[in-house]
Amino acid sequence: MAAAAYFQLVRWDRPAGWLLLLWPTLSALWIASNGFPGWHLLAVFTLGTILMRSAGCCLNDVADRDFDRHVKRTANRPVTSGAVSVKAALLLGAALALTAFALVLTTNTAAVAWSFAALAVALVYPYAKRHVAMPQAVLGVAFSFGIPMAFAAVQGRVPLVAWLLLLGNLFWVLAYDTEYAMVDRDDDLKIGMKTSAITLGRFDIAAVMLSYGFYLLIWTLVLASMSGLALNAAYAAGIALAAAQALWHGWLIRHRERAGCFKAFRLNHWLGFAVFVGIAVSYALP
8 A cells, every 4th residue: 555655656657747758858869869879878868757757746746735635636646645744755756866866977977967957947846836827837947858958968068959949848848737737727726826727818728729839840940950850751740740639639628628638638748759759760761
């Protein structure tokens, strides 16, 4: 029973969360490496993504424990319900983060330096929901920081292209996390939580669709301008498939119903996967 509570705490039974982090990170790794980055970096960034997302869940659940009890979807989370103590959750989160840092130490000085900035953003996000009207934007930075980290690990620096890709990815996070916030809008209004779904009001669906569009447009334009990646049929197909999924998600959230909004959020990792496969195959082609 105790083990099950810890598994639930780090959401290891719900891989969608770390997959949303993984695909843009691996996409950046491929771009920075001009193709396959090698097994070492692939392992470091895949395991590091899973570990840091799990650590983030520990901190988030501790920070939100008094709010989660008033939200239908989160009332039974381990820290909120008392199945896992605050101290135990923080210790587990720290252990996971330190393990991820140990992986970063096997890369280079630049990646190690940028990892501290990534950690700072991750620590800020759980508390942004109390003070920022669009905390999803803060999450967007946190969930996109694997991009500059990947460039740093491969090239020893973070070029402009990495920041442009981060900007594009931020719009994707804004899209899917607004869908997520739409699920809890009624509960969040009652407890005074700030979310993009509340701030945007009746423009929420339009903002989600525009955010999808900005994400795909920025990534398409940035990569089309790079000499190392031809905008070939494989990448075009990946972008087209991602765009089709975005339109489907717009259909799912059109009535703002909990089930539809949560389904759109939960399946978003396939959108990121389509973009990644398009990039990976493009580099693999002669």
